[in-house]
Amino acid sequence: MSESYPCGNPSAAEGTPRKKRKLRKGTQSCWECKRRKIRCTFAAPTDTTCDGCKSRQTRCISQEFPEEIASTRKSINRLNRIESLVEQLVQRDSADTLHTSHLDQSGRDATVRRAQDPSGLSKAVATSGLELESQATGDLDGLSHTLLEVWPNQEDLDIILGIPVPVSILFHGVVFRPYSDFFSGQMSSSRSMLQPPLPKSHPVLVARKLLLLATFLQGIQPSSADELVSLSSDYHDLMSRVFNVATRLVTSDDELINSLEGIECVMIASMYLDNAGTLRRAWLANRRAMAAAQMMGLHTSTSSPTILESETRDRIDPDYMWFRIVLTDRYLSLMLGLPQGTHENIFARPEALDRCMDVERMERMMAVASSLILQRNSDQNPDPAATRKIDKMLQDAAAMMPPRWWLIASDPTTITNNGAKAFEETVRLMNQFAYYHLLVRVHLPYMMLPSSIEPSFDYSKMIAASASRSIITLFVSFRSSCLDTMYCRGVDFVAFIGSIVLCLAHIEARRQLNANSGKGINVFQSLQHQRLSDRGLLERTLEIMERMADTYHDIITQKISSILRPLLAIEDNSLQGDYYHVHTSSDANKQESQCIGDTSEAFHALHIKIPYFGTIRIEHRPSLPNPIEPVPCGSLPVSQQPDAGLVTLHEPVSPPNQDKGGKTPKSRPLGYEFSINEPVNADWQAVPSSFDTSGTQENYLNLLVPGLEAGIDDWVLQGVDMALFSNLTQGSEESAHI
Numbered sequence: 215m216s217e218s219y220p221c222g223n224p225s226a227a228e229g230t231p232r233k234k235r236k237l238r239k240g241t242q243s244c245w246e247c248k249r250r251k252i253r254c255t256f257a258a259p260t261d262t263t264c265d266g267c268k269s270r271q272t273r274c275i276s277q278e279f280p281e282e283i284a285s286t287r288k289s290i291n292r293l294n295r296i297e298s299l300v301e302q303l304v305q306r307d308s309a310d311t312l313h314t315s316h317l318d319q320s321g322r323d324a325t326v327r328r329a330q331d332p333s334g335l336s337k338a339v340a341t342s343g344l345e346l347e348s349q350a351t352g353d354l355d356g357l358s359h360t361l362l363e364v365w366p367n368q369e370d371l372d373i374i375l376g377i378p379v380p381v382s383i384l385f386h387g388v389v390f391r392p393y394s395d396f397f398s399g400q401m402s403s404s405r406s407m408l409q410p411p412l413p414k415s416h417p418v419l420v421a422r423k424l425l426l427l428a429t430f431l432q433g434i435q436p437s438s439a440d441e442l443v444s445l446s447s448d449y450h451d452l453m454s455r456v457f458n459v460a461t462r463l464v465t466s467d468d469e470l471i472n473s474l475e476g477i478e479c480v481m482i483a484s485m486y487l488d489n490a491g492t493l494r495r496a497w498l499a500n501r502r503a504m505a506a507a508q509m510m511g512l513h514t515s516t517s518s519p520t521i522l523e524s525e526t527r528d529r530i531d532p533d534y535m536w537f538r539i540v541l542t543d544r545y546l547s548l549m550l551g552l553p554q555g556t557h558e559n560i561f562a563r564p565e566a567l568d569r570c571m572d573v574e575r576m577e578r579m580m581a582v583a584s585s586l587i588l589q590r591n592s593d594q595n596p597d598p599a600a601t602r603k604i605d606k607m608l609q610d611a612a613a614m615m616p617p618r619w620w621l622i623a624s625d626p627t628t629i630t631n632n633g634a635k636a637f638e639e640t641v642r643l644m645n646q647f648a649y650y651h652l653l654v655r656v657h658l659p660y661m662m663l664p665s666s667i668e669p670s671f672d673y674s675k676m677i678a679a680s681a682s683r684s685i686i687t688l689f690v691s692f693r694s695s696c697l698d699t700m701y702c703r704g705v706d707f708v709a710f711i712g713s714i715v716l717c718l719a720h721i722e723a724r725r726q727l728n729a730n731s732g733k734g735i736n737v738f739q740s741l742q743h744q745r746l747s748d749r750g751l752l753e754r755t756l757e758i759m760e761r762m763a764d765t766y767h768d769i770i771t772q773k774i775s776s777i778l779r780p781l782l783a784i785e786d787n788s789l790q791g792d793y794y795h796v797h798t799s800s801d802a803n804k805q806e807s808q809c810i811g812d813t814s815e816a817f818h819a820l821h822i823k824i825p826y827f828g829t830i831r832i833e834h835r836p837s838l839p840n841p842i843e844p845v846p847c848g849s850l851p852v853s854q855q856p857d858a859g860l861v862t863l864h865e866p867v868s869p870p871n872q873d874k875g876g877k878t879p880k881s882r883p884l885g886y887e888f889s890i891n892e893p894v895n896a897d898w899q900a901v902p903s904s905f906d907t908s909g910t911q912e913n914y915l916n917l918l919v920p921g922l923e924a925g926i927d928d929w930v931l932q933g934v935d936m937a938l939f940s941n942l943t944q945g946s947e948e949s950a951h952i
Contacts, residue, residue, distance in 0.1 A: 244274045263470050318784060330489055354417055354468040357463060361420040364429075365410060366452060370445050374431065375405050377441060380630055382637045383433035384426055387485040387542060390530040393571050393641065399634040404430060418475045421464035425482040428457035432489055436766055443728045457486060461564065465499070472510065473520040474530050475948060477503050477539075484542065493934065504539050504555045512536040515560055527569030537561040537578065543649070544584035548655055549707060553936030572614045579611035580645075580652055587655050588837050591941060595845050596659040601674065604656050620646065622688065626695040644702075651708045653681035654715055658941040661718065672738040679719035679741055686751045703770070706759075710774045713755055714938060717781050720745055724788045745789075752782055773930040780820040781841045784832060793822045794832050822935070830939055849923050 243254030247266050254264045266273035366374065381404045389396070408427055411420040431453035434442070442449045454808050464470050465480045480503040487496035512515030519532055538582035543555045570578065583604050590600045605821040612620075619642065623629075629640045664671075689709040692702075709944070726751045756778050763772040784794055819833040 244276055246270070246272055246274065248277065269597060295394070318864055321327045336648070343690065355414070355605075357417040358411075358413070358415055358420050361424060361459060361463060362413065363795055364424065364456050365420075365940050367446070368410070370452075371408070371410070373442060373445055374427075374449070375408060377434050378436050378630075379404060379435075380434045380636055380640075381407075381632050381639045384429055384638065386429075386640075387488065388481050388538065390478070390535045390538060392531070392534070393574055393638075397634055397638050401634055401637060416475075417464055418470055418473065418479060418522060421460040421479050422475060422482065424456040424460040425465075425479055425486065426781065428453050428460070429482060429486050431456075432486060442626055456719075457483070460849065465502075468506070471502075471506050473522050474526055474532065474535065475522045477506050477510075477512075477535065477713065478530060480506065481535075481539065481542070488542075488546070489703050493546055493550055493707070494929075497550060497552060500539065500542050500546060500556055504543055507536055507539055508556075512539075513556065513558065513560065515564075515566075533561065533566070537581070539583045541577065544581060544588065545704075547588055548584060548651075548759075549704075549937060551591075551940055553592070556619075557585060557589070559585065571921050573641060575612045576611045576649075576807060577645060577894075578606060579614070580648060583607050583611065583652055583656075587652065591605070591659075598668070598670070601656060601660075605653075605690060607675070608649070608652060608656065622691050626691050650681040650684045650688070651711065654678050654685070654711060655941065657681075658715065658938075661715065661722070662942050669736070674737055675719060675722070676741070678715055682712035682716035682719070683744075683751065685709060686716065686755050686873075690751060690754050690758065693762075706762075706770060706774065706915055707931070709755060710778075710931070711938055713774075713778050714781065715750055716748055716754060716784050717778070718942075721747065721785050721788045721794070725793065728793075729792060738740060749782075749785075756782065777820075777822055777935075780837065782819055792834060793832055822939075 216658060247264060248256035248375055252266060254266060256264055263274040275507055290587065319905050337347055349473055381401060384404065384407055385396070409429060410421065411423045431449055438855060439449070445452070458481070461483050465476075465483050471480055480499055483497045484499035484503065487493075494566070507513065510519045512519060513535055513536055515536070517532070521530075538820065540556060546552070559578075559582050562582050567575050567578060586600065586604045586607070590604070623639060623643070629636055629643060654924045657678040660671045660674035665952070689712070692705060696702075710867060723739050726736065726864065727739045727742065756775060759771040759778065761776045762768050763775055789795065819831065822830040867936060
């Protein structure tokens with residue numbers, strides 16, 4: 215058997231000693247630095263290791279010694295690394311054993327921590343060195359074995375599957391084939407979908423099972439938690455552990471998600487994050503799925519994507535998968551005020567719609583409408599013609615469904631059951647929420663604009679108010695019977711938007727009635743006849759939110775309640791003839807939203823604090839101001855009447871924002887100065903804000919907002935609040951009063 219030598223010297227192969235080369239006088243460099251052709255330096259004359267070898271952690275062999283000694287360094291370093299890796303694994307395992315023991319002794323403290331973070335994302339249990347172990351193995355079988363180690367034993371799995379969780383939870387947002395396959399009764403059970411993975415399964419297939427298990431655990435109602443006390447570990451910890459292992463070892467590896475099953479795993483993870491209320495991370499995960507799908511050609515509808523097992527063809531239609539990715543991306547982009555990932559609508563072509571059921575055609579038309587809304591919102595001033603086009607498109611989409619389809623279910627608890635009927639009812643309810651939410655989004659920019667600018671704005675205001683009422687009606691019906699079904703987190707965010715818009719609509723209608731006294735009545739003022747019933751819905755919504763916050767210590771509903779309760783008090787005061795001034799402030803601290811003063815006092819204010827943006831201030835004013843001179847605002851004319859809309863973006867110029875001459879810097883929009891403060895969260899990035907309505911792209915404000923992976927501890931509403939008020943103030947720069 216022959217051996218190879220680094221220098222390829224035949225004499226060395228024959229055992230002949232190689233003649234030592236004479237060194238040049240003054241040479242002090244080591245073999246490693248000579249080989250790299252870099253200067254060999256020493257921090258001190260007495261050092262035996264040069265600076266370069268110290269930084270590289272290699273042996274420093276002087277050229278005074280034979281090079282063969284240096285040639286052994288690779289083997290030695292490799293052994294040192296293996297020894298270090300083994301030592302780290304032992305230390306990590308020991309630390310995890312102590313951590314598990316500590317968890318067993320402090321279960322009550324863990325319960326309190328979970329109340330603060332119901333998703334379990336920010337307090338995830340350590341993964342027991344699994345990532346390090348997977349790097350040590352480096353092969354698919356080893357990775358599969360690592361993933362299987364976190365799968366619960368059969369006894370624990372039987373206990374978990376004994377909890378009544380609707381099977382539709384496992385399909386929420388990840389339906390990749392026609393609805394007809396589900397509505398016909400051909401639905402898999404939770405038990406069959408959560409059978410343990412086979413030992414030799416591909417890592418992606420094992421990760422899919424883990425993500426489905428995490429989703430199932432996420433859907434367990436808190437009232438059923440007592441039935442899980444006999445598990446070997448707390449089910450919240452198990453949920454976090456299986457999710458983190460699957461996402462860190464599989465879905466974050468681009469080489470492992472280059473198949474339909476890999477993209478499916480990323481989408482399941484996105485839905486898990488969406489249900490947990492971390493919408494920004496869900497958006498980011500879904501965008502990764504979109505990028506992977508585009509690399510595989512799913513957006514062209516002509517590719518032959520890679521699959522790992524033949525059963526996938528029965529579960530995934532590539533065209534349906536691409537549509538679901540785009541639909542999710544546009545929903546999350548609307549909620550967060552982020553840009554959409556693609557503008558193409560290949561799924562809405564006539565030949566594609568012909569293959570769909572009515573509800574599927576409606577979904578696809580709503581996806582197109584979502585894209586148009588996002589495009590329109592990217593402009594500083596909304597185009598009324600674009601709004602009318604989208605409005606007509608949504609009317610046509612709604613007409614695809616029969617009238618009775620739009621009724622509220624006589625038994626809302628149907629969706630908590632299993633079977634095809636429950637799944638069909640879930641699809642109906644979620645599409646109703648989606649439709650009314652899009653209607654609100656279409657007409658939201660006109661809610662704050664005065665009717666004196668354009669009488670047709672009253673149409674938009676009425677539609678936004680009516681759609682918001684429908685959202686709240688659906689929410690009250692759903693949450694009254696399914697209070698502790700926590701997986702439908704998007705419903706709570708949509709209800710928050712509908713509540714704010716409906717409340718502001720009534721405040722605006724009352725202000726118009728008082729301001730135009732003796733000048734006639736417009737259409738929007740007719741909203742006062744529905745005030746009492748709407749007020750009842752809003753109060754019932756607040757009651758449900760507060761019950762969820764108190765019962766489950768849910769920080770999202772706590773935040774929503776802290777905004778909605780004082781806003782309802784202001785709406786009640788406006789009925790008595792009080793006026794409120796709405797403006798923005800750059801006070802961007804993390805203090806909670808607050809209500810200043812009592813409803814019985816003359817002064818009353820609501821400060822809605824949006825992290826990393828500032829504060830929306832709604833403050834009491836004794837009377838309407840004098841007429842304001844018009845200020846040009848893009849293509850929209852501005853009224854000279856006191857009826858000047860609902861929001862002002864004017865703020866006194868602060869000294870730090872003035873130049874030496876006392877003038878406002880030209881880089882800032884007139885009357886709206888934002889003081890740059892140190893961000894609360896180190897994970898931030900600068901983004902443009904559409905709160906700047908000056909009509910010029912170069913005058914965008916640079917706001918400090920958290921990175922896309924910020925959790926609900928950093929930003930409870932995840933940007934839903936900023937996107938809402940951004941749309942409300944879009945196209946309005948003039949002073950305003952309620």
